[in-house]
Amino acid sequence: MENIIKVKGLTKKYNNFLALDNVSLEIKKGRIYGILGRNGAGKTTIMKSILGLTFPTSGEIYIKGAPIDYKDKKQFFTIGSMIETPAFYSNLSARENLELFALIRGITQKNAIEKALDIVGLEINSNKPFASFSMGMKQRLGIANALLHEPEVLILDEPTNGLDPMGIVEVRNILIDLCRDFSKTILISSHILSEIEKVADDIAFIEKGRVVEESSMESIRSRCGKYTSYVVSDVYNSARLLEENYENLNYIVIDNKEIRVFELNDKTNSINRLLINNGIDVFQITTQNESLEEYFKKLTGGDGK
Numbered sequence: 001m002e003n004i005i006k007v008k009g010l011t012k013k014y015n016n017f018l019a020l021d022n023v024s025l026e027i028k029k030g031r032i033y034g035i036l037g038r039n040g041a042g043k044t045t046i047m048k049s050i051l052g053l054t055f056p057t058s059g060e061i062y063i064k065g066a067p068i069d070y071k072d073k074k075q076f077f078t079i080g081s082m083i084e085t086p087a088f089y090s091n092l093s094a095r096e097n098l099e100l101f102a103l104i105r106g107i108t109q110k111n112a113i114e115k116a117l118d119i120v121g122l123e124i125n126s127n128k129p130f131a132s133f134s135m136g137m138k139q140r141l142g143i144a145n146a147l148l149h150e151p152e153v154l155i156l157d158e159p160t161n162g163l164d165p166m167g168i169v170e171v172r173n174i175l176i177d178l179c180r181d182f183s184k185t186i187l188i189s190s191h192i193l194s195e196i197e198k199v200a201d202d203i204a205f206i207e208k209g210r211v212v213e214e215s216s217m218e219s220i221r222s223r224c225g226k227y228t229s230y231v232v233s234d235v236y237n238s239a240r241l242l243e244e245n246y247e248n249l250n251y252i253v254i255d256n257k258e259i260r261v262f263e264l265n266d267k268t269n270s271i272n273r274l275l276i277n278n279g280i281d282v283f284q285i286t287t288q289n290e291s292l293e294e295y296f297k298k299l300t301g302g303d304g305k
């Protein structure tokens with residue numbers, strides 16, 4: 001599949017602070033790419049680097065196969081963006097705001113404003129001033145503004161930040177429609193896994209400026225394996241017994257009661273017998289599917305927030 005944006009070995013230092021460390025991403029045409037990471041992980045810095053709003057310390061960025069040239073502003077016509085909360089004139093309506101931005105940006109296509117507002121579901125004839133918009137409407141106007149020049153790619157930084165549940169669903173549906181019906185490629189960021197997983201086709205998980213994992217959601221889901229959970233009287237000795245009796249067994253200790261074993265072949269009976277024969281009480285055995293949250297928690301060894 002064709003890459004529309006490629007980032008290779010991107011590094012960004014602020015004085016001695018390494019905000020991005022050798023980040024590589026491949027954003028494929030016609031798909032939604034989600035950057036997932038905690039606050040401060042480096043998501044905005046990646047987006048700003050692609051947009052020429054900040055300059056990387058080293059690394060390469062390609063837009064439609066051509067190396068990015070920060071002096072050649074035409075390259076950026078390919079992209080529409082919304083970084084941080086969109087700023088609009090509070091006394092103007094959605095249409096009036098977009099008319100102003102279209103004028104400033106030299107956009108002359110006749111129905112550009114109508115089309116953009118229609119896509120995001122805002123009334124073209126409404127006189128409602130921006131000041132009285134809900135957060136969701138503000139965010140949707142921001143997306144419409146990014147769409148005005150009909151870019152192939154949209155870069156949206158935390159587009160669902162601060163929205164109520166209905167607002168989140170609305171933005172999510174707009175993104176899916178843009179991708180499916182208007183063939184846009186979309187790069188979005190979020191610190192909330194459940195939001196990214198519902199829209200993204202591909203995902204990069206960023207932690208402290210590094211890509212911990214880049215993969216398609218399909219592949220991640222298929223890797224979220226089955227596990228068997230053992231609630232036992234002594235996790236420490238249970239773990240020791242597993243180590244001694246099984247080679248390369250994939251397991252984790254959850255807390256002082258539970259061990260999870262990820263297994264391809266069913267070893268439940270033999271593990272149960274091993275534990276009981278060694279004087280360990282097994283209170284409960286259940287087989288479950290690992291959630292995405294658990295999958296990412298394992299990747300970072302952290303609390304998964």
Ligand SMILES: Nc1ncnc2c1ncn2[C@@H]1O[C@H](COP(=O)(O)OP(=O)(O)OP(=O)(O)O)[C@@H](O)[C@H]1O
Pocket residue numbers: 014017019037038039040041042043044045046191
């Ligand atoms: N202009 C700057 N000068 C110094 N440090 C910066 C600057 N911009 C960002 N940083 C630092 O770089 C790191 C990455 O910031 P970035 O904004 O890319 O993170 P983020 O993942 O987008 O998080 P958030 O969701 O909080 O914006 C943070 O530790 C931030 O404090």
